[in-house]
Amino acid sequence: MSDSIPGATQGATQGTTPLTIVIVGHVDHGKSTLVGRLIHDTGSMPDGKLEAIKAMSEKRGMPFEWAFLLDAFQAERDQGITIDTTQIQFKTAKRPYLIIDAPGHKEFLKNMITGAAAASAALLVIDAVDGVQEQSRRHGYLLHLLGIRQVAVVVNKMDMAGYGEARFRAVEGEIRRYLGSIGVTPSHVVPVSAREGDNIVDRSAAMPWYQGPTVTQALDLCAMPPEAVELPLRLPVQDVYKFDQRRIIAGRIESGTLKVGDTLLFSPSNKTARVASIEAWGAGAPVRQIEAGKSVGITLDEQIFVERGQIVSHVDSAPFESNVFRARIFWLGHAPLARGKQYKMKLATGEFPVEVQQVETVIDVADLAAGQTSQVERNGVAEIVLRSRSVLAVDEFTGNPRTGRFVLVESYDIVGGGIISMQGYPDQRAQRTVVSTNIHEVESRVSMEDRWLKNHHKSGVIWLTGLSGAGKTTLALALEHELHRRGYQVYVLDGDNIRHGLSADLGFSPDDRAENIRRVGEVSKLFAQAGTIVVTAFISPYRADRDHVREIAGDLFHEIHVKADVATCESRDPKGLYKKARAGQIKDFTGISAPYEEPEAAELVIDTSTQSIDQSIALLLDYVGARFTIDTKQAAKG
Template identity: 80%
Template sequence: MTATIQGTAPLTIVIVGHVDHGKSTLVGRLIHDTGSMPDGKLEAIRAMSEKRGMPFEWAFLLDAFQAERDQGITIDTTQIHFKTETRPYLIVDAPGHKEFLKNMITGASAAAAAVLVVDAVDGVQEQSRRHGYLLHLLGVRQVVVAVNKMDLAGYDAGRFAQVEADIRAYLASIGVEPLQVVPVSAREGDNIARRSDAMPWYQGPTVTGALDGCMPPPPPVDLPLRLPVQDVYKFDQRRILAGRIESGSLSVGDRILVSPANKSARIASIEAWNAAAPVTTASAGQSVGITLDEPIFVERGQIVSHAETAPVETNVFRARLFWLGHSPLRQGRTYKMKLATGEFPVEVERVETVIDVGDLSLSANEAVERNGVAEVVLRSRSLLALDEFQRNPRTGRFVLVEGYDIVGGGIVSMEGYPDQRAQRTVVSTNIHAVESRVAMEDRWQKNNHKSGVIWLTGLSGAGKTTLALALEHELHRKGYQVYVLDGDNIRHGLSADLGFSPDDRAENIRRVGEVSALFAQAGMIVVTAFISPYRADRDHVRDIAGTLFHEVHVKADVATCELRDPKGLYKKARAGEIKDFTGISAPYEPPQAPELVVDTANQSIEQSVAELLAYVTTHFRLTTKTAAAG
């Protein structure tokens, strides 16, 4: 027998499944068989059933609305406590009918585990798949499957094996491995809290036994500190930051970081009303006010954390999203995103996949219809502070709003995208810029041409290195001071310590951007050949180099590049030998407004080089005004 977990908070579980597969019946029987039935409730259910001239109906325990009793469906989430010898539970019975999926999501959003109910006779239905995928979408990874109505299937082991194989195959296809698949009869009480004599061929745990095997989530206090700022109040000379601590804890004297502003200070005090003694610590779940030892500017929606466990800073992220709006979600549309206390306009930059949860088919549609599930890329005009859902659910969930209506909800994934915080954080102190005594314009006069950074970006195989080397050769022949920085060469030296994760890619481009800007300031034309997949990284290099930066999109689609595959990288990526390969398993964000587009998919190398030479001749020649200034 499993030892009792003393003093623990209830484990929240959600019960989901097809409208007719017996969820509410299973919940009613579960409450009764664990001895958690409220006094008088059994008699009340019996009276309800007799009044309607129907057999005893366990579902009446939870179906609180008259409309539910009349229609035989659950239209809202219902919560009730029960306990086993191991621990207490808070169970959420979630609607199964397609029209009430919004309430189902509400019920599942806070669950640590789930019971997915599947009818042994009907088998895995479209709604079963839909609910299974939504559990995956909402990050519920601990799933117990109850194959119900085994009494109607004659307690047949063969039928159970078939349904078990079907549901396991489906869940595996979305990356979910059920903890247990249990054959049950909710009506008769088989394998709910006691083992069934009718199914001696099944040797696994009961439903309650399987649930007792679920791991509780880490308490919010054990997660990194997240205090979304609700408001800033001014009392006397104090500025009090008020909000609810979503996770972690804080103490007076802690050095905190405010994101995405990247401002740091120490907590001077924790303000409390009617407190008998000064408050020195606070933790998750408490609403607090804090003052800081420095007058930094803080706004509603920003997040307070400890510096060593700060949230992600980004203006772009992936989202697994369920759409509830009457009008379709469309690529290119802007919606208001609510995350913690913040509200931000975000654009649907890309609808990557729309998932048909009925057959798991994927489509590349640019719109998501009502009740649709999709994986999308959202982009904000400004930096956001957030967390990946798997790291901290408290600041990894969001909703989308259109007008005054919530039209979608989802969870944050940074898969394929870097944390942009490092690029915007200067760690060095006591440093001073050194100005050269040779003006850049004087170098131009000496070289007889302007300097700059010609930044070639595009997919692997698009022809960046080939073009860069050819351009360098032609420009050198014509007397230009020019040099090529290529990705492979840089990674043998300057970036030899970096891998190919999103964060390492971002750091590699930051380094190259700084070096390129120095080359340009020294009067050189530097030609770079880097995939540089992230728009934010290229924009950062543009900020570094200023007007010296010239972005050139070497344009070729994945199919063209894969057909060329000069280094055999696409083949390895398709075989799973290369992780985070741009265009296959990692994103490429093409430039929105490059200075030049060179379409290597539709023109020869010679034509492309000629196009680049013409650009340099036009934009790097010395004008009369420049010459006069020299």
């Protein structure tokens, strides 16, 4: 084995904890043969195993195959396919490995999903002659769906392709382009011949043009997943007990370390307190520190309300808070999962009602075909959006698997399991946290009602929301012009103008978008309290952000949905943004790579894909006339 690859260590095995890997790929691309070679060439095969398999093959009149080292079932040898996930260990000079050989045949893909879900890294096997097949792409997508980010590609059967560099580069380019399109960057793409042992453990003399790592070296370069104790503190509250005048908060530490004196944050209530003591039954001495995997009882230095399901963390490493998030699920229910259906979500020790807001992509495990549909059938895998009635404390699965997974329950039966992703959605904690202290609101001596009487109309916030290109700014400016002509006090707040000043320090990440909308909401409220009709033109893609502005402005808030589908907006593309987003030049672009959540109960909906500007303005003027007119005579009598 070459010593030129960093991380591919020689000598005695360094680690004792195995790295779990899954091997996936199109049927007949040589996965089992690769595994057999890995076991044999690393010296991990039990004594006599190879001879026994060769003898069995000779007895049955079958040519010896390296795959027989792995295919443990009689049916598999007869049929020549792997029908179940098989776990087997091997080791390199760096550490031991646990291989999950997952079947690629379409009849056994459920087993593949089960196996892949437990892996920390993956090998995707592609036949050099056949190239990237549709199932190869689907397996790559499935790895993305399961949150596996450490992926090495093995281009097998290079002997059948004449060990040609040109053929390898063609296959390498194709798979890199595809994996890149779904957000997966392969660590290495290795040309091998599993049958001949080329580039498995030892470098191949038949491919001198390849200077990258062998398969085992590529695996040795994969990072071990962090131990539970290395992750941020997560203590889901199991229960609260009263004992000897003490209130003991009990639960199991899922990750991290907890010490006496630590300041703890309880999410989603956002209350804090310090650990006064760690209660350990039967301990001979006071416990000062306890780690992940242990059940614990703690007392606090002050009495705060704590209940089952809350997540305990340190203040500087808190979980996300959100009432909406993406989920990648495996569906087990007899009835299909469908948009609008409600389920009970069990997350750590908590149980919460959730609704399926959207079904984004469905993978049929019968053949791994991807499709757009509004429901997920039994044994389907899907990417969906879930919305809860209240704000939850959640972790992304990729950040903390122990608190980033959940199950869905319907009528006391578990009907699905999934992992959490916050991709495209902001952390709502910042919107719910007040940092300023010793601040007191100052009330004007001129009431808002007096300003209305002077202006001869009510004030408020007309909040235009919709996709880029829907026509929000066009309508806002036209409405402002017409209302001003009619004598109204009116002003437009537009997204581009705000970002030149008030929000010049913000980008377009989900968190920055949320903060931008919060700032605009606060400014709009002040304008409206000063007697002005404020017309805003902001995409404001998140329902939670718009609801937050509604809380800020109260009855002054009027949500207007300027509706147009993505295709219509993209055909207009007044600023050329959709073209840039499609080219990957703009990240988190609403409607393309980031979500837009339509209002559920807007005060007015204007469909600009079917209505002209004049028709739309007429609707807005009618709305203003109905909602902002005051009876000055009646007001004077009052």
